[in-house]
Amino acid sequence: MSSRGSRSRLETTGFADAVSGRSSVRRYAPDPVPHEDVTAMVGVAIRAANAGNAQTWRFVAVEDADLRAAMKQAVDAVLDEMGAWPEAADLEKELRAYRAYATFFAEAPLVLAVFGRTYHSLADELHERRGLPREQRDRLRQRPDIQSLGGAIQLLCNAAHAMGYGSCWMTAPVLAAPAIEGLLGVEPPLELAALVPVGRPLTPPKPSSRRPVEDVLEFR
Numbered sequence: 001m002s003s004r005g006s007r008s009r010l011e012t013t014g015f016a017d018a019v020s021g022r023s024s025v026r027r028y029a030p031d032p033v034p035h036e037d038v039t040a041m042v043g044v045a046i047r048a049a050n051a052g053n054a055q056t057w058r059f060v061a062v063e064d065a066d067l068r069a070a071m072k073q074a075v076d077a078v079l080d081e082m083g084a085w086p087e088a089a090d091l092e093k094e095l096r097a098y099r100a101y102a103t104f105f106a107e108a109p110l111v112l113a114v115f116g117r118t119y120h121s122l123a124d125e126l127h128e129r130r131g132l133p134r135e136q137r138d139r140l141r142q143r144p145d146i147q148s149l150g151g152a153i154q155l156l157c158n159a160a161h162a163m164g165y166g167s168c169w170m171t172a173p174v175l176a177a178p179a180i181e182g183l184l185g186v187e188p189p190l191e192l193a194a195l196v197p198v199g200r201p202l203t204p205p206k207p208s209s210r211r212p213v214e215d216v217l218e219f220r
């Protein structure tokens with residue numbers, strides 16, 4: 001089948017809308033997200049391909065408003081500290097925008113905190129035993145654990161969209177990972193990877209632009 005044929009076949013499916021209709025939503029209606037919907041979207045997320053099928057992910061669904069506020073406070077505290085650094089003296093405006101980008105999750109009725117832990121393949125193990133420097137080990141493995149989490153988070157956001165919810169994949173709040181992990185009672189080896197606020201969008205999601213596929217795809 002030609003690529004044009006495959007593309008038009010895709011465009012007529014619900015899959016196409018789940019992918020192309022999703023965009024990041026940053027303002028939410030306060031209506032709670034029923035547990036069965038949360039379970040359904042996380043159920044889709046864990047279908048992601050993942051290194052060694054090790055399924056190193058964990059999800060904590062935060063509904064409690066006080067807990068969400070405490071998580072936001074933790075991010076604000078880190079940003080306050082960074083803002084006081086001499087290196088930040090000329091970045092006041094940028095930091096204000098960044099703070100908004102890092103903290104709006106607290107206004108969503110639900111925040112999914114996504115945690116992961118390190119995955120070790122046999123090659124990783126051998127590289128470590130051999131004493132390869134971390135930089136070189138990372139170059140040769142490209143963090144399969146992080147890639148696996150990325151697959152799951154993307155599916156989570158697409159599933160939320162297919163169910164009529166808005167969401168936003170957020171790593172900026174990970175600045176406050178130790179405090180957020182403490183608030184949620186999550187312990188090593190699990191580490192916070194992202195927060196994903198979920199709720200009914202206050203306004204219809206606006207699609208963001210992408211470079212044409214021809215710009216990023218080559219055939220050899």
Ligand SMILES: Cc1cc2nc3c(=O)[nH]c(=O)nc-3n(C[C@H](O)[C@H](O)[C@H](O)COP(=O)(O)O)c2cc1C
Binds near residue numbers: 023024102208
């Ligand atoms: C790894 C990753 C981290 C992101 N972190 C944030 C974040 O902390 N705050 C935020 O508002 N958006 C965040 N985003 C959303 C991106 O800004 C957004 O996906 C991008 O601008 C494309 O827009 P779209 O999702 O509407 O297609 C993140 C996205 C990814 C994939």
